[in-house]
Amino acid sequence: MIEIENLSLSFGDRRALDDVSFHVPKGAVTGFIGENGAGKTSTFRVLTTWLLPDPETVSVRVGGIDLLKDPHAACSRVGVLPEQLALPGELRVDEYLKFRSRLKGVSGNRIHDEVVRVLNAVNAPEMIRRRLDTLSQGYRQRIGLADALLGDPPVLLLDEPTRGLDPRQITQFRELIDGLRGNHTLLLSSHVLGEVEQVCDRICVISEGQIRLEEDRETWMQRLDQLGRLHLELDCPDTGAKSQVTQWLKEQPEVSTVENEGSVWSIQADRTLRTRIGKKALDEKWIIQELRSEPATLESLFLQWTGPEKKKAQS
C-alpha cells in the first residue's frame, strides 16, 4: 500500500532522509521506530505532501498512486494523526469535523453521516456537541483520529498517537488502533516500543535517515528468541565443576555468550536450551537452584540495530 524507493530529503546541507526504501503491505500495522531526529516525522511529512522529496528520489507510491506525479490524489488516500495535534478550541467537535470533511471532499449530503461514523469508530459519539477546548487529552487524540478517518482513506499515518495519554487512555487507544487493523493500512510511529511490540505486524527501524531493519512479526520474534538470556544458578559446585559447566555451555550451538560469576551463569541463547540444561543437570547430578529465561525485548533489538557498532558496520 505504501512503497518507497530511494527516498531522499535534504534541508540545506543536512540530509534528513538518505535513500530510504521500504514498503507497507495492505492492511498491515507497521511500527515505524527510531530515535528523535531519525527521520520518522520527515517521512510522514513527505507522505502527506507537506514536504517535497529531493529530485533524486525514485518513487513514493501511496495506494498505487505515484506521489511525485500526482501529489493531490496520493494525499487524498492518506489520513494522518500528527504528533503535534492542534485543534481550534473555539469550535465544537461537529463543526470541526464537518469543516474537515468538506476540505477532504466528502459530498455535502454525506457529511453529517460521515461525522457520526468516525465519532462512532473512535468511541466518542457523545462528544459531538462539545467544544474542542473542553476535551481531555485522550478525547483530543480520539478526535484527531476521527479526523484522520474522515473520507475513509486506505492509509493512516499515526505519529506518536499515545503521547501524553495516561495508562488507561493508552490501553483504550491501543484497542482503537487494533480495531482499524485490516480495514486500513497503518504506519505507526512511536517511541514506546512495548506498544509497537503489542500492536504491530511489522517493524521498520530508521536511524540517521536510513532504514536499518524492516521485518515482519514472525522474523523479529525469532530474533528476540535468539537474543534472550538464560540465568542458571547451581548449588555451589567446586571450581573444576564450574569450568566443566562453562565449557559444556560454550559447546552448545544455540549459545552466543556465556558469563560466569560465582555459581551463576548468564547465557545468551535460544530458550530451547533450557530442556537440555535440565537433562544435563540430571546426568551430571548438578543441583539447580534456579533456571529462568529472560526474553529479549524489542528495545534490545532496537538498541542493537541503531547502536554505534551497527552504524559503523553499515557505513
Place this chain on the structure above:
Amino acid sequence: MKRAYFLFRKELTSIFVSPVAWIIMVLFTLVMGANLYLSMIAVSGDLKQLVAAGYGGLVSWFMLLVIPPLITMKSLADENRQGALEVLMVTGISDASVVAAKWAAAWIFYVILWCCLLPLWGILGMVGVLDTGVLFVTHMGLFVVGAAYCANGILASALTSHPLASAGLAFMFNVGLFMIHWLRFFFRPGDLELLWVEYLSAVHHIGDELTQGILDIRVFVWWGSFTLLTLFLSARVLERRRW
C-alpha cells in the same frame, strides 16, 4: 477554490466565536465614535467637512495601521507554530488557497468593523445634510487600503511563527507604506517624483482625494495590485518549506 471557500467560512466563524473579535468591535466603535464626536465639534457641525476630519485624522490612521496586524497576527504564524497548518495542508488545499482564505476572512472582519460606524452616519444624516457619495467613496478607499494592510499582515504572519512578532512586523510594513507620504517634502511641485509619491501615498488618497469626493480609479488599481502582489509573496513564503 471550493476548499478556499470552506476555509474562509471556518476562519470567519473562528473570528466571530472568539470574544476578542467582539471586544475589538466595541472598542473600535467607541474610539471612532468619540473621534467623530470631537471632529464634529472641530468642524462646527458641518457634515460636509466631517468625513475628511473624521476619517483623515490621526485616530483614524492609527486604527488603519494597528487593526489589520491585530486581526491577521494569528492567521499563519500561530498555526505554523502549533502544527495546525500542516494538518490543514494534508487535505490537499493549496498554499495560495490558504493565503487567500485567511486574508479574505481578515479583510471581511476589517470591513465589518468600519461598517459598525454606519449607524452613526445614519443618525447624522437624519439631523443634517450628509453627502452620501463622499461617504461611500471614502469607505471604498478605506476598504481597499485596508485590503493591502491586511495582506501585509498575512505576509508578516507567514514570515514569522509568533503572533506578536507577526503583529510587530505587519505594523512596520504598514507604517512604511504610510510614511511614503512624507517623501513629498523632498520634491518640488511639478516634479515627476512628487506625482509618484502621490500615486503611492494612502494619506494623499484618503485625505486629499476620497474624503473630498474625488474618485480616481488609479487608487484602486494601485492598492489592488499591491494586495495581489503581497498575497502572492505570502503564498511563496508559505511554500518555502519545500524549497
